[in-house]
Amino acid sequence: MSGTTDDRNDPGLRDIGPDGMQDKYLVLSEEERAKGFVRPVRRSYRHLICGGVTTMGQAIAETYARDPGFYGATYCATCRGHYPVGKDGEFVWLAPYDSKVGT
Ligand SMILES: [Zn+2]
Numbered sequence: 001m002s003g004t005t006d007d008r009n010d011p012g013l014r015d016i017g018p019d020g021m022q023d024k025y026l027v028l029s030e031e032e033r034a035k036g037f038v039r040p041v042r043r044s045y046r047h048l049i050c051g052g053v054t055t056m057g058q059a060i061a062e063t064y065a066r067d068p069g070f071y072g073a074t075y076c077a078t079c080r081g082h083y084p085v086g087k088d089g090e091f092v093w094l095a096p097y098d099s100k101v102g103t
Pocket of ligand 1: 047080
């Protein structure tokens with residue numbers, strides 16, 4: 001399991017482990033997340049390319065809920081790599097949401 005940081009200069013953001021995950025993922029600070037969510041906090045998404053489901057940590061899920069456009073890409077545990085999110089991205093939230101991750 002990777003860690004998280006709200007420091008954009010944390011070297012862990014550039015370290016990639018053998019499973020293809022970053023050592024750390026950038027998140028909004030607790031203070032920023034506490035300002036309120038504009039989307040539900042969702043933990044699991046499906047990669048449309050392989051059909052695999054990935055579940056993320058709470059701080060990342062809350063960052064998506066606070067700022068849906070915060071990330072340009074996300075991790076797929078099946079493909080072991082990072083792929084685009086957003087309107088034209090490759091991921092959807094699991095039912096009952098079924099909307100694109102990052103929108
Ligand atoms: Zn995949």
